[in-house]
Amino acid sequence: MGFVSVKYFGMIAEKTGKEIEQISFEEVGNHLTDLKTYCEKSYPGMGDIKYQIAINKCLGSKEVLQEGDEVAFLPPFAGG
Amino acid sequence: MGFVSVKYFGMIAEKTGKEIEQISFEEVGNHLTDLKTYCEKSYPGMGDIKYQIAINKCLGSKEVLQEGDEVAFLPPFAGG
């Protein structure tokens, strides 16, 4: 079993109170859907925010996670 | 009888060798068409240039000229 690094940004980091954490497959399994459910349950209010997920810096790249993946929760973009 | 002021610009002024002159109705009559013919005859090469005419700073404004009108021969624009 392994871990993924999970990163939070902007208004999501505000809900989680942290910008990065390690989450183990033991805790949540290796499916992205389960990770999302886990996070939304852990951090009240996070489920109300429209977000996109990037895995290893690519948007919507895969469903099954691997050891060492970097999973980022990205709220709406506001550049420019 | 009166006069019009005639102005030449850019490559047209190069053909006429002057930038401004007075032309009398006595010489050419008061129709724009006649003025154009007169000028093209007076200045060899001018008839080969594509030009627009502005009367009192307006493009294509009228055919019959009046005392004191300013008639400008404008070669293709090249601003910018």
Add this chain to the structure above:
Amino acid sequence: MSDKKRKKTFVQGPISPEKIANSIANHQSKTNIGAHDIFLGQVRADQVDGKIVGAIEYTAYEEMAEEAFHEIRESAFEKFNLTCAHIYHSLGTVKAGELCLFVFTSSPHRNDAFEACRYLVEEVKSKVPVFGKEIFEDETHQWKVNK
């Protein structure tokens, strides 16, 4: 449509990058602006029959041109939601690599800034009696024609 804001569009010689910086800085107090678009025309060292353009010498039917610039600017304010719009054009000699046209639009939102800037540039190119003599490095010349 008042004349009170009318100011000269023509400047003698090239437009300097410092003038552009000053113009940008002057807009920082207008905090309803969210987007600026700036177009700059630069003289190209075009090659024609082996000869290279070293400079353009601009002349204009000045009174008519200033009138045309004014009308173009007014019509941009009617068509787009603009906070500001400025046009500067060179007269006299502008060397290859130097700037001859500076169009600057500002708006709360980007769409109007972009559209208005494009509109102004196209209008300037097609409707303003400005003439350009392309001077080659051997001092011969040809007349520029806008497409």
Add this chain to the structure above:
Amino acid sequence: MSDKKRKKTFVQGPISPEKIANSIANHQSKTNIGAHDIFLGQVRADQVDGKIVGAIEYTAYEEMAEEAFHEIRESAFEKFNLTCAHIYHSLGTVKAGELCLFVFTSSPHRNDAFEACRYLVEEVKSKVPVFGKEIFEDETHQWKVNK
């Protein structure tokens, strides 16, 4: 598609008018350029429920964002006939009236400069993970969302 020209897009704090002037001046030696288009994003002092935005604090998923900026720029070179294209974006605090985005395109002809600049701005707004916290004058805040 080489990495050799890759440089950082993010700058700390606002983008100064002097930086823009320097960037323009640096292009005067490229005498095949005929047209530049510059887009500038400026922080608006928007009013929300009687409170006024005093600044935006920008953060980003930096590694992913630099990757995205790079790809966007590469794709602009594929789509348009460009001589140069530059993008600079602020991180950290940018006050109302200050500049947070600077997109600069240069081409022999105006159509490519205009189209590429617009393309780059839209891509930056929609595809780059940058986040903006609008700070009101009473120190409360709300999160900016691009439209």
